[in-house]
Amino acid sequence: MLASMTLDTETLENIARDYVASMTSIRGRRVHRLFMREFSRFDRVVLVRTADGSDALLAAGNDGSTALCRTDGRGAVACIHAWGGLDAPEITTCYDLKRDSLPVVTRSVGDANLKGVAGMLTISRVDLPKLSGTPIHQLFETR
Numbered sequence: 001m002l003a004s005m006t007l008d009t010e011t012l013e014n015i016a017r018d019y020v021a022s023m024t025s026i027r028g029r030r031v032h033r034l035f036m037r038e039f040s041r042f043d044r045v046v047l048v049r050t051a052d053g054s055d056a057l058l059a060a061g062n063d064g065s066t067a068l069c070r071t072d073g074r075g076a077v078a079c080i081h082a083w084g085g086l087d088a089p090e091i092t093t094c095y096d097l098k099r100d101s102l103p104v105v106t107r108s109v110g111d112a113n114l115k116g117v118a119g120m121l122t123i124s125r126v127d128l129p130k131l132s133g134t135p136i137h138q139l140f141e142t143r
Helices: 009-020 025-039 135-141
Strands: 003-006 044-049 055-060 066-069 077-083 090-096 104-110 121-124
Touching (some): 009 025, 009 044, 025 055, 025 077
Antiparallel strands (some): 055 066, 066 077, 090 104, 104 121
């Protein structure tokens, strides 16, 4: 672990700025903005090193929620993997790094109950409205 602190805007700002320091200016600004937008609801943010040696940001809430993002800013998208708690499904949301507004490109829901049947489910932002009004729509809409 490289850094761990109780979250406030300034702390998140500093951790996010350090994380994007090696990225190009445009991508770095977008990834920074994504972290500020998506990780501000958490109580702690930790800069961690993954098994392959790359850095990632891990966010944790006092309510048991967790999120992880590992990006070098060079791909078309940055994905945030989030869990509402230990027994909650993994929800992966991928954001378009080519656009300033960072729109959602895909949202995937992985649940232990689906592992033997279909594994992770992914739906594009184009197809999501087709599920409107159904309980599964709410699951994919969850942040």
